[in-house]
Amino acid sequence: MDRANTRLLAALAARARIASEIGVLKRRLGLAAADPRREREMLAQLLDSAPEGFSRAALARILKSVFRESRALVRAKTRR
Numbered sequence: 001m002d003r004a005n006t007r008l009l010a011a012l013a014a015r016a017r018i019a020s021e022i023g024v025l026k027r028r029l030g031l032a033a034a035d036p037r038r039e040r041e042m043l044a045q046l047l048d049s050a051p052e053g054f055s056r057a058a059l060a061r062i063l064k065s066v067f068r069e070s071r072a073l074v075r076a077k078t079r080r
């Protein structure tokens with residue numbers, strides 16, 4: 001479990017770095033911080049390919065939370 005937690009934190013840190021980089025690019029290009037359609041597509045793809053384990057509803061809640069926090073990082077970079 002400890003190794004799984006460490007890998008989870010590393011994956012979340014990588015996602016945070018990518019979200020920040022996306023925010024900088026979106027600011028430079030004058031793009032909106034959020035892309036709801038893209039988020040829906042990503043969520044559907046992830047849920048459709050999810051292995052056994054958490055229920056689909058539980059995964060949706062977890063992923064939506066991760067997307068929301070990532071969106072906040074993007075928005076923070078687009079406001080600078």
